[in-house]
Amino acid sequence: MKPKFAIGDIVAVDGYKDRIFYVDCWREVKQHEEYGAFDYVEYDLTDAINGEWLEADSADLRLVCRKAASEDFLMTYDMTNYPEPTSTAQHFTDGYVLGIDYAKEEAVGMAKEPKETPKTARVASAQEVAKRKRETDELLDKYIDLMTLYELIGDEDYKTYADAVMTKLRREAGE
Template sequence: MTKRKKPKYKIGDTVVITIYGTVGRVTDVKWLDGAYVYEVNKSHGLFNESALELLSEYDGKVLEQEQIDIEYKFFIGDLVQVSGYGADLFKVIGFRTEIWRYKEDAWEDVIYELSRVSDGEWLEVGEEELTLVADAESADTFIQKLGLLYLVNKQDKTTKSPNIQNMVRKAEFEEISRKKEKKELIDNLLDIFNDYRILYELFQDQEYYQVMRVILKKLESLVNNDGKSHV
């Protein structure tokens, strides 16, 4: 029986993949069909000995490989607000990284693709223009709890207050019909109030302040009428 020869390269050797001119480290050595094959940089592909050469012995041109680490602040499904768009809410539906390289300069731009919650309008913005409102896991619950039910048609500021009242009344009616318990309705309205308070403190938008006033009136009505609210 012929004694198996030793592999030309061992794990940890720095080699050049000659067909590409790229450099890597041997991360595994396998015996396959009577020959040694090599894994480089934990890649899925395997190279035979003729495709590799030790870097110290290689006299061809080596192509430099750049490793770029990008830290993303937002992810698909996140609920965000955009600078210049007031209290409008958007969902992240995609993102990409644009890599710029010049002789004297280099940078990376992260671009996010958004869809507005109110009407689905598509928007592309840079990372610095976004503020996180809720992560993807809690975004839908956040919208429902706040009662941010936007109309498809754009409306004037003067019509927003009655619509907000209708939203709170609807939430109140549905909650009473489903739960039939005063305490749960009050707890729900308090949760909504606290969420809007946080939004108002963050963005100082008067629409949030209006909602807080409407909710306080509803709570006062519930307490004064011993839970017999009128829708």
């Protein structure tokens, strides 16, 4: 059985309007009942913006973005009016939580507990980009300073240090 969605893909889930989720993992399920057996794939999902966890059947999912483009997608994603999580509890799209039948409407009406706001993928990614840019700018400044000193003073040590900084810049750019 081949899953429709890969780990890291971004999907939308029926019943969770205007929300997007990362695919965390998938599992093949073979269910045996009195009148037969059937196979299906279940997915564990995490809300890409607020971190809420959800379990869903493949029939309830729609692809929004493949993993390869997910970071770019989230960098440009408009979070204005993004829906709040329904609760801090885990959710199953078929309405079962730990074997007890709950209607989705009841889960939505549950009192919200205060929670820490987790870093969203977009915020974490933007912070990572800013950090890398800052580090690159610092290395470039250092390289320019060392080359200026080399040209003014002529000491080969400055040239050696500048070459080491350039090697580090190239190595990080290749990663």
